[in-house]
Amino acid sequence: xxxxxxxxxxxxxxxxxxxxxxxxxxxxxxxxxxxxxxxxxxxxxxxxxxxxxxxxxxxxxxxxxxxxxxxxxxxxxxxxxxxxxxxxxxxxxxxxxxxxxxxxxxxxxxxxxxxxxxxxxxxxxxxxxxxxxxxxxxxxxxxxxxxxxxxxxxxxxxxxxxxxxxxxxxxxxxxxxxxxxxxxxxxxxxxxxxxxxxxxxxxxxxxxxxxxxxxxxxxxxxxxxxxxxxxxxxxxxxxxxxxxxxxxxxxxxxxxxxxxxxxxxxxxxxxxxxxxxxxxxxxxxxxxxxxxxxxxxxxxxxxxxxxxxxxxxxxxxxxxxxxxxxxxxxxxxxxxxxxxxxxxxxxxxxxxxxxxx
Ligand code: F6P
Numbered sequence: 001x002x003x004x005x006x007x008x009x010x011x012x013x014x015x016x017x018x019x020x021x022x023x024x025x026x027x028x029x030x031x032x033x034x035x036x037x038x039x040x041x042x043x044x045x046x047x048x049x050x051x052x053x054x055x056x057x058x059x060x061x062x063x064x065x066x067x068x069x070x071x072x073x074x075x076x077x078x079x080x081x082x083x084x085x086x087x088x089x090x091x092x093x094x095x096x097x098x099x100x101x102x103x104x105x106x107x108x109x110x111x112x113x114x115x116x117x118x119x120x121x122x123x124x125x126x127x128x129x130x131x132x133x134x135x136x137x138x139x140x141x142x143x144x145x146x147x148x149x150x151x152x153x154x155x156x157x158x159x160x161x162x163x164x165x166x167x168x169x170x171x172x173x174x175x176x177x178x179x180x181x182x183x184x185x186x187x188x189x190x191x192x193x194x195x196x197x198x199x200x201x202x203x204x205x206x207x208x209x210x211x212x213x214x215x216x217x218x219x220x221x222x223x224x225x226x227x228x229x230x231x232x233x234x235x236x237x238x239x240x241x242x243x244x245x246x247x248x249x250x251x252x253x254x255x256x257x258x259x260x261x262x263x264x265x266x267x268x269x270x271x272x273x274x275x276x277x278x279x280x281x282x283x284x285x286x287x288x289x290x291x292x293x294x295x296x297x298x299x300x301x302x303x304x305x306x307x308x309x310x311x312x313x314x315x316x317x318x319x320x321x322x323x324x325x326x327x328x329x330x331x332x333x334x335x336x337x338x339x340x341x342x343x344x345x346x347x348x349x350x351x352x353x354x355x356x357x
Contacts, residue, residue, distance in 0.1 A: 018133070144318045
């Protein structure tokens with residue numbers, strides 16, 4: 001049994017723990033009959049034939065190590081079927097590598113873009129099993145992706161720390177949280193850290209509504225306000241725009257990120273200076289939290305068992321706290337965003353938090 005493994009897209013905590021989970025279970029199942037290959041930098045390595053044989057010992061002592069021992073890269077799905085005249089497409093190059101390397105199966109760890117390509121490979125007859133990775137938690141078909149809970153821990157710690165300085169200076173702070181076009185990370189970290197306002201892409205914000213929430217806190221004697229703002233936040237005006245208008249408006253925006261625009265808007269409306277903190281890629285780095293170590297171990301075992309049972313073309317997913325297979329065709333190309341009427345959003349509102357709308 002020859003199995004190629006790759007990690008693709010933005011990295012996150014738990015990638016190595018997941019690789020370890022798959023590898024350990026496969027070695028236990030197949031023993032000497034198994035050879036594992038590490039494919040370098042995600043699909044880049046598959047396109048360029050950059051892979052190497054791995055040893056069982058390569059998977060020791062990596063449970064708590066951040067990043068990915070295999071490296072990763074972003075290979076846009078759109079580029080997979082394009083090629084210059086007389087050139088092979090990236091898809092054809094990948095299929096060639098798989099054939100030459102005689103891979104019986106590929107184990108692919110990734111998020112949304114990665115799953116579109118994994119599904120494409122599966123549609124072309126490649127045996128594929130995938131694991132859901134992303135701090136954004138926006139992958140369809142699973143209640144939880146690995147990396148998410150570690151990133152929630154970090155974003156929560158950042159907002160916790162901002163509390164003391166915000167209190168001392170009686171200031172309004174914005175903490176900008178990653179998450180791409182989904183608000184999961186901001187919502188979870190915002191509630192966990194006791195933020196006062198949570199702005200997520202799924203609930204377009206009104207600067208006036210946020211200003212009102214800040215002023216209400218001031219009137220009740222609160223010395224500070226903390227806003228957890230998703231990097232993908234959009235205003236109510238922007239929500240009404242066409243895709244083209246939105247793109248043009250954002251290109252013309254004279255701020256490095258949405259948080260600085262919100263800060264300016266609030267400065268105008270409240271007369272307060274607003275400080276912006278952006279933890280950025282810090283949210284993706286370092287050791288996985290215990291919950292992610294557990295999740296990646298469970299997902300790794302389940303992925304290896306799918307391979308043992310020949311159930312290819314699936315992602316291992318969390319549903320009702322069980323690990324189940326979900327067909328790649330159901331996962332590919334769909335985003336899982338926060339339902340604005342979900343229990344968790346309602347809980348935030350019931351706690352008295354403003355969702356900025
Ligand atoms: O998808 C994970 C993520 O960290 C998003 O939250 C963020 O928008 C994006 O990746 C950042 O991408 P990059 O690492 O390419 O800057």
